[in-house]
Amino acid sequence: MTHSTTTTTAATDPAAATPMLSVRDLEVRYGGLPVVHGVDLEVHAGEILGLIGESGSGKSTVGRAMLGLLPAGGRVSRGRIHVGTPDGPTDLVSASTRERRGQLGRTLGLIPQGANASLNPVMTCLQHFRVVLRNRGIRDRAQIRERATSSLLRAGIHDPERVLELYAHEMSGGMAQRVVVGLAIVTNPSVLIADEPTSALDVTVQRKLLDNLTRMVHEEGTACLLISHDLGLMAHYCQRLLVLYHGVVVESGPAAEVLHRPVHPFTARLVASVPGARSRAAHAYRAPGAGADQVCPNQAWCAQPDHATCGERRLPLREVGSRHHARTSPQEDR
Ligand SMILES: Nc1ncnc2c1ncn2[C@@H]1O[C@H](COP(=O)(O)OP(=O)(O)O)[C@@H](O)[C@H]1O
Ligand SMILES: [Mg+2]
Known part of the structure; x- marks a missing residue:
């Protein structure tokens, strides 16, 4: 992870303004089975929020739920999704399909994963x-x-x-x-969801496209949710990151903080899996008891590597640094 985080320009103090996109307690089910569990997120005008997580963690589901574009069998079963529109904030969960579709291409834009299809x-x-x-x-x-x-x-x-x-x-x-x-x-949508927008491109073209996207975000004050598994790109282009694991947000914070000082074992493992990753991430995950192949079914919530010590606890996101949150118990603090 050698890239520095892009400095915020248009969103000089994003925390101060009303977010353009605000999601609270989002639950999504496919055929009755929940795959996204109570996700909260906010994206401000002029900001790129990065959503990271391994394949199948629910990134595309979160992105698509926002636009009412879930595949057949998928539905938002709880929560609210507010977007800033010229007529004021609109709740997309309670909106009719027609209203939601009306926002598509006006307020909302999607770069779908597997764009070619x-x-x-x-x-x-x-x-x-x-x-x-x-x-x-x-x-x-x-x-x-x-x-x-x-x-x-x-x-x-x-x-x-x-x-x-x-x-x-x-x-x-x-x-x-x-x-x-x-x-x-x-x-020029005010909220843009970009789901792996550069995965089929070579590195130079990736950079150019994301440079252009960043310029648009800053010039137009777009709120952008960028989904990618390429942590190098995410470190460079995102101000903040949200880490998803089995449909649960396990960590969030400034991109550099999350990638260089990950707190949740899953984030650490994700960072450590990047070739040439330095940082204490690798050590963090190999901490005593943290065997990489022991997977606790409740791990996203409890942050324990071993189900024996888990006790089915559901840890809240705790502040572990400046605007940096992770699901940890107090003794797992840095
Ligand atoms: N159309 C679908 N029907 C049923 N389950 C689905 C469907 N699409 C995705 N899933 C399941 O939802 C979970 C999250 O998938 P997805 O959002 O595509 O993850 P990601 O984008 O992080 O790879 C996975 O377990 C996946 O198997
Ligand atoms: Mg996906």
């Missing part, structure tokens, strides 16, 4: 932009072309005029991914 194979790139912009009442052809072109440039496509005429099958995976990013940002 979200392009319609019988539509050109330009036609995709037309649909998105028409939903916002923009019908003028020249204006649509102009906005699409500038959005593709921001997404890192050098020759947008050519790409606008292409179908998905004529694009490489990386190009399709950039097109989907362009579609998500063309409406």
Whole structure:
């Protein structure tokens, strides 16, 4: 972890303002089974909050729940999701599907995971932009072309005029991914959920795209929830991180703090799994009793490596540093 955290610009003191996106006690179930347990999060204008966690920990589910875009069988079973809209804060949980869809592309933007699959194979790139912009009442052809072109440039496509005429099958995976990013940002959403937006791209293109995304977030005051398992990128682009484990937030705080001084054993393990990770993370996880292969089913809540000492406790998130929280019991403090 050699990258420094990007300095906050537009969000000089995010804590002081009303968050653009505020989630309280979010529970999501698939077919009746809870997979996200009481997640709280806040994202302010001009801020990038990073959501990290291993595969299957519920990152995409949290992101999609926000937009009412859960797959069939998935539903928000508890909690509230407030977004700042031009008409004031709206609760997306109690909103009708129609109201929620209305916010999509106006207030809310999603860069879905596996972006390539979200392009319609019988539509050109330009036609995709037309649909998105028409939903916002923009019908003028020249204006649509102009906005699409500038959005593709921001997404890192050098020759947008050519790409606008292409179908998905004529694009490489990386190009399709950039097109989907362009579609998500063309409406300048005030809340943007970016789910692994750069996973199909090579490192240079990743950086460029995230640099552009960061500029947009700062210039437009977007609140961005960035989901990625690439901790190097997250350290560089996010102000704060939230660590999800089995659908439970086990740690949150300033990105540099969380990655260099992880407190919850799972965060430590995640950081230690990054090749070349320094920090005390690796030691933290190999602390006495913390055998990496002993997995307690209640581990997310109790932070105990061994179920024998767990006692099914549900530890609250405790303050372990400045704006840094983790599920630990007092004796596990640093
Ligand atoms: N459509 C679905 N139906 C049932 N279970 C699902 C569905 N999608 C995801 N899950 C389950 O929900 C959990 C979280 O998945 P997901 O949000 O995709 O995790 P992540 O994005 O962190 O990899 C996993 O256990 C996964 O198996
Ligand atoms: Mg995912």
